[in-house]
Amino acid sequence: MNTLLMIIVAILVARFGVELVADILNLRCISEKLPSEFDAWYDRRQYEKSQRYLRETTRFGILTDGVQSTASLVFILAGGFAWLDHLVRAAEQGDLVTGLLFMGSLFAASQLLSLPFSIYSTFVLEARYGFNRTTPRTFILDIVKGLLLTALLGGPLLALMLWFFEKTGAMAWLWCWGSVTTIQIILLFLAPYVIMPLFNKFTPLEAGALRDAVEGYATEQAFAMKGVYTMDGSRRSAKSNAFFTGFGNSRRIVLFDTLVQKHPDPELLAIVAHEMGHYKRHHIIKAILRGIATTGATFFLLSLCIKSPTLFAAFRMEHLSIHASFVFFGFLYTPVSMALGIVGAIISRRHEYEADAFAVETAGDSTSLIAGLKRLTVENLGNLSPHPFKVWLDYSHPPVMDRIKAIRKLG
Numbered sequence: 001m002n003t004l005l006m007i008i009v010a011i012l013v014a015r016f017g018v019e020l021v022a023d024i025l026n027l028r029c030i031s032e033k034l035p036s037e038f039d040a041w042y043d044r045r046q047y048e049k050s051q052r053y054l055r056e057t058t059r060f061g062i063l064t065d066g067v068q069s070t071a072s073l074v075f076i077l078a079g080g081f082a083w084l085d086h087l088v089r090a091a092e093q094g095d096l097v098t099g100l101l102f103m104g105s106l107f108a109a110s111q112l113l114s115l116p117f118s119i120y121s122t123f124v125l126e127a128r129y130g131f132n133r134t135t136p137r138t139f140i141l142d143i144v145k146g147l148l149l150t151a152l153l154g155g156p157l158l159a160l161m162l163w164f165f166e167k168t169g170a171m172a173w174l175w176c177w178g179s180v181t182t183i184q185i186i187l188l189f190l191a192p193y194v195i196m197p198l199f200n201k202f203t204p205l206e207a208g209a210l211r212d213a214v215e216g217y218a219t220e221q222a223f224a225m226k227g228v229y230t231m232d233g234s235r236r237s238a239k240s241n242a243f244f245t246g247f248g249n250s251r252r253i254v255l256f257d258t259l260v261q262k263h264p265d266p267e268l269l270a271i272v273a274h275e276m277g278h279y280k281r282h283h284i285i286k287a288i289l290r291g292i293a294t295t296g297a298t299f300f301l302l303s304l305c306i307k308s309p310t311l312f313a314a315f316r317m318e319h320l321s322i323h324a325s326f327v328f329f330g331f332l333y334t335p336v337s338m339a340l341g342i343v344g345a346i347i348s349r350r351h352e353y354e355a356d357a358f359a360v361e362t363a364g365d366s367t368s369l370i371a372g373l374k375r376l377t378v379e380n381l382g383n384l385s386p387h388p389f390k391v392w393l394d395y396s397h398p399p400v401m402d403r404i405k406a407i408r409k410l411g
């Protein structure tokens with residue numbers, strides 16, 4: 001076997017292996033003993049249920065990843081890329097359309113492969129634990145809307161990238177970086193108005209004590225925003241969450257309807273204060289800048305792989321092309337993307353602590369924040385004792401027990 005191909009196969013297997021080890025360690029870490037902190041929150045049955053949920057979702061995740069990784073490996077080793085390239089070239093539609101057909105077919109195949117897993121996860125697994133609220137109609141509509149968005153936004157963007165690399169030579173990665181960043185920034189502004197309403201309904205929070213409290217707090221913090229909204233998260237799941245979207249004066253706080261139903265007002269205010277902390281401590285802008293820098297570095301690395309004869313020989317390709325370079329680069333990029341993911345998670349966890357601290361400092365109510373976190377964990381059947389390696393690898397939020405400890409230290 002070609003050496004480079006062996007390296008690529010090793011990369012894919014290693015990626016799967018690392019995740020598998022983290023999951024196994026995490027399952028072994030399940031503790032029968034309920035931490036005393038959660039005594040009044042988790043009853044015996046609910047706590048056991050949360051552990052069953054963790055076991056089932058983890059095992060199903062391993063199965064999903066295993067099947068998908070195996071499918072990729074079989075496709076690679078069977079010379080699938082050369083075969084597909086031959087097929088799309090037979091249409092004789094020029095480089096650009098050929099490239100779009102090549103990438104589009106791979107995308108369609110991966111979507112089809114993940115569909116049964118998504119159906120099982122939504123309608124069997126999540127339903128078994130009382131989380132699923134998605135109707136088959138919503139499920140299908142989500143897929144159709146997602147595909148339309150991908151075709152309308154992703155298609156032209158991909159065509160533009162292929163065109164840049166075809167026509168602008170050594171400067172192509174800079175052109176790609178500039179245009180992708182511009183589009184991303186436009187989307188950041190447009191998403192709350194154009195894209196998110198396609199999937200959910202946003203309603204201004206009804207007048208009352210909660211809205212007064214949130215608006216009062218925002219004024220006190222000199223925080224300009226468009227308002228507080230609730231989102232019909234219950235359309236898909238019983239799980240709850242909260243987040244911020246938009247920029248400048250058009251910023252809005254969004255609370256899932258499920259969150260508003262389950263939490264008392266002081267906890268909701270503490271959660272809002274935490275979200276606001278992400279803005280006040282500049283986490284959002286830092287994440288955006290990090291994203292822009294990563295995009296640039298990625299396009300630069302991609303430019304080094306364009307039409308590389310060694311890479312194309314590894315996949316037994318007859319013709320060199322931009323479109324296949326994109327895909328092959330993706331395999332080589334796997335370790336970089338994993339490393340970036342780990343660094344991103346480390347930063348994100350640090351930011352969570354900072355946002356918690358901000359909430360306690362400004363709203364002056366650590367009791368409500370802790371109660372809010374506990375309720376959120378119990379309602380979502382969260383894991384109280386994740387393995388440190390799993391946390392390090394892909395937890396965007398610190399384990400809830402660590403957060404509570406850190407909040408208590410603030411006094």
Ligand SMILES: [Zn+2]
Nearest residue numbers: 274278352355
């Ligand atoms: Zn947060």
